[in-house]
Amino acid sequence: MNKNKFTPIANLGEFNLIDNLVSDIKINSSLTKMGIGDDAAVIPYLKNEDYLISTDMLVEGVHFDSAYTPLKHLGYKSIVVNVSDICAMNGHATHALVSLAIPNKYSLEHISTLYEGVKLACANYSIDLIGGDTTSSSSGLVINVSIVGKVNGKKITYRKGAKPNELLCVSGDLGAAYLGLQILERERYIFNENQNVQPELENYKYILERQLKPEARVDVIDILKKNEIQPSAMIDISDGLSSDIRHICKASNIGVKIFENKIPISSFTSEAAIELNINPTICALHGGEDYELLFTAPLAAQSKLEAIKDTHIIGHMTSTPFKIELITTSEQSVDISSDGWDSFIEKN
């Protein structure tokens, strides 16, 4: 075959690859309420309740580095990132299945430690671990988790539900997980250069925890419900604010204006960013793995939203399709329709 006919996936990135693969997929069964294209698929359960189902793969050397990722944290995180997808649909996780491909450098004790994290996360999020697969791996450790959740069928938050002039909100704060990773990478580099130097990590507790042991924002789902706020669209921030807001804009066929001075950034994050000579806003916009919830809500919910401690209004939706605009602290308008983290592009 002509070698020129081959298209490197690194030229496409993950989302274009997926678009290429799934563009011709049709839904045939009445048992499918939502297929590919959101944080989870939807299949029917009771009259007013649906099941959500989603899957996520973590690969050694891509999503985690075994040199500085404690196995218990890794197991915990593998569940959390999936629970976060269920939260993004306004649901609660109920069941998980865990597949592991295990290289022979890992012992029973290693994998038991990983599983301790899996079980702890399942306990914390009230999830039954109901299945999985375990196999050897000729290369790195791979963890695939599939998650099931349930949701009130009338309260599902799809990406496509946002409308112009609605509020854009985010929970928690952004950019910390990305900076935690930078610190871990820096310390590994220093350690590799001189193995007598002990890593200095005490000052970075918050950002390291955000990277190594994130939590899914079930509490945000619950508090929104308690306050009778129904988000019109929602997604979890796994690839970065600038990347994930694009999914909402694309699915809803609208645009957005984000205000830099409204983006929540922890003082620990700012401090580390400045130390590493990175603009904190850049971390908050393009850093991934925060697992916060990004959602839109009607203007009428503004005062209620402002009263909730851990949600922040950071902008509003506009009628210009796909225009993602950042209004900077110096009141300039900047187009930020660029990418977040992409495992294919970063590696090449």
Added chain:
Amino acid sequence: MNKNKFTPIANLGEFNLIDNLVSDIKINSSLTKMGIGDDAAVIPYLKNEDYLISTDMLVEGVHFDSAYTPLKHLGYKSIVVNVSDICAMNGHATHALVSLAIPNKYSLEHISTLYEGVKLACANYSIDLIGGDTTSSSSGLVINVSIVGKVNGKKITYRKGAKPNELLCVSGDLGAAYLGLQILERERYIFNENQNVQPELENYKYILERQLKPEARVDVIDILKKNEIQPSAMIDISDGLSSDIRHICKASNIGVKIFENKIPISSFTSEAAIELNINPTICALHGGEDYELLFTAPLAAQSKLEAIKDTHIIGHMTSTPFKIELITTSEQSVDISSDGWDSFIEKN
């Protein structure tokens, strides 16, 4: 840590590893009818209908060799092996989610070809492809499929349902997939020695197809239902007859007597086995990946079962727990409680 404290997983094998990891897992939710321990988990749907859910991981260099596995076949097989798990619970597959970890040696065209196989299998088995994950891989290609199916809640076939004196039956024929793999390995070896030698594969069409493009026995589920035969226990043969019957015996707390002269073996399989100097019965007993259904049924179903073309009565269950006995053609009794294929043990 003391190095002696580490237990190599190769010393345990897959099933002991799983027993170690999941022995303390409890089911907490009323939404879990069956958790870990069968071919699929069971969660409720309608009054008389349940969902089944299962997951399976295929790893390059462990489950397939990219040197001789056509990518379209690989995609097809990744769905089929999961559909087979749903069949083993007496259900029909409805939905699939596909996660891929892709090394950069694979192009868009390669992955599209793999996906063609996935889509073809989904079309053939009436499955909606509803989700997945796509990431890069720093090492080999990994495919994880999670499958959902539905089943009449009163007709589920668990491994634990077999009783002494019931018939042991198997669909199709056994050992071909294993021999197909041996032929592929042999031809690869010859090709590596001398790249001018073209592989001679014409004579092995049947066994190669059984290895490269297996099918799940949905037809067997349907014909048993049509004949009003309710299996008391069922499993699919993925690791080999001798290994998979153990799961039924263990879960049902009984034993089994298998008659060598009743084990269905295709003439193509026997021919290839003799050519390779392997006993065909050994291939049928210990070779995996046949994806046939192994089930038990009451004695009363005997005449009906004998009338079904593609199911074979190969023995009966006994009251001695875990005793797996082969009655050879020379009427000797042999204990065959040994292992089938195990990805951890084979590699080490």
